Amino acid sequence: MPKTRARRADYAAFRQITTRWRDNDVYGHVNNAVFYEYVDTAVNAWIIAEGLLEIPTGPVVGLVVASGCDFHAPLTFPAEVSAGLRVARIGTSSVTYEVGLFDARADEAAAEAHFTHVYVDRLTRRPVPLPERFRSGLRALERAATPEIGP
Numbered sequence: 001m002p003k004t005r006a007r008r009a010d011y012a013a014f015r016q017i018t019t020r021w022r023d024n025d026v027y028g029h030v031n032n033a034v035f036y037e038y039v040d041t042a043v044n045a046w047i048i049a050e051g052l053l054e055i056p057t058g059p060v061v062g063l064v065v066a067s068g069c070d071f072h073a074p075l076t077f078p079a080e081v082s083a084g085l086r087v088a089r090i091g092t093s094s095v096t097y098e099v100g101l102f103d104a105r106a107d108e109a110a111a112e113a114h115f116t117h118v119y120v121d122r123l124t125r126r127p128v129p130l131p132e133r134f135r136s137g138l139r140a141l142e143r144a145a146t147p148e149i150g151p
Contacts, residue, residue, distance in 0.1 A: 003070070005072050005108040005109050005112070006084070006100045006108070006109040006112050007107050007108055007109070008082070008084060008100075008102060008107055010084065010086070010100065011084025011085055011086045011098075011100055012084075012085060012086045012087075012140065012141040012142070013046060013084070013085045013086075013140075013141060014082050014083065014084050014085070015041070015042045015045050015046060015082075015083045015085065016080055016081070016082060016083075016104075017038050017041060017042070017080070017081045017082075017083055018078075018079075018080055018081070019075060019076065019077040019078060019079045019080075019081060020077060021077055021078075023075075023077050024076060024077045028076065029074035029075065029076050030074065030075040030076060030077070032069070032071060035069055035071070035075075035101060035111050035113065036067060036069065036113070038081060038083055038099075038101055039067070039069070039083070039097075039099045039101070039113045039115050040064075040115070041083070042083035042085050042099050043085065043097050043099065043115055043117070044062075046085055046141075047062075050137050052131075052133060052134045052137040052138075053131075053134060057122075058122065059121065059122055060119050060120070060121065060122065060128055060130075060131060060134075061119070061120060061122045062095075062117035062118070062119050062120075063117060063118055063119075063120055063125075064115065064116070064117060065094070065116050065117070065118045066096075066114070066115075066116040067113065067114065067115045067116070068113065068114050069111050069112070069113040069114075070111065070112045070113075071110070071111045072108070072109060072110055072111060072112070073103070073106075073108075073110040073111075074110065075101065075103060075110050075111075079103060079104065080104035081101055081102065081103065081104065081110075082101075082102040082103075082104055083099055083100070083101055083102075084099065084100035084101075084102065084109070085097060085098075085099055085141060086098050086141050086142070087138050087139075087141040087142050088114065090130070090135060090138050090139070090142075091130075092127075092129055092130070093118055093119050093120070093127035093128055093129055093130060094116055094117060094118045094119065094127075095116065095117050095119070095130070095138055096114055096115070096116045097114065097115045097116070097117070097141075098112065098113070098114050098115075099112075099113045099114075099115060100112050100113075101113070119134075
């Protein structure tokens with residue numbers, strides 16, 4: 001039985017991403033590896049826009065320890081992609097984000113990804129508890145849909 005695709009209303013915040021000429025592969029659609037770039041961009045752009053971590057010079061940095069993506073439909077150049085963001089799990093030192101990638105005209109996700117960061121001390125690279133301000137900001141992504149965020 002096919003999996004039901006996520007819809008825009010399933011995500012708490014959105015980031016607009018413009019596809020680039022180089023994103024298309026020889027088959028005429030965005031290459032699967034580029035989807036991961038969009039996911040990384042959506043997560044880190046949200047963190048920066050919210051001012052929750054001092055990237056890249058702050059004492060805490062996020063390292064990707066797991067990721068995955070289910071592909072449902074192609075994306076192409078030129079196009080606008082809406083990256084929907086939500087938090088699936090907040091741990092002591094880790095966060096699992098879920099990102100839906102949508103063609104700007106579609107309500108169903110073209111792809112659904114998950115992306116886990118472990119937050120570590122910038123110098124020692126050892127896990128540290130999430131700063132409380134960051135944890136509080138993450139809780140906003142557990143709530144129902146909110147308006148789209150910046151460019």
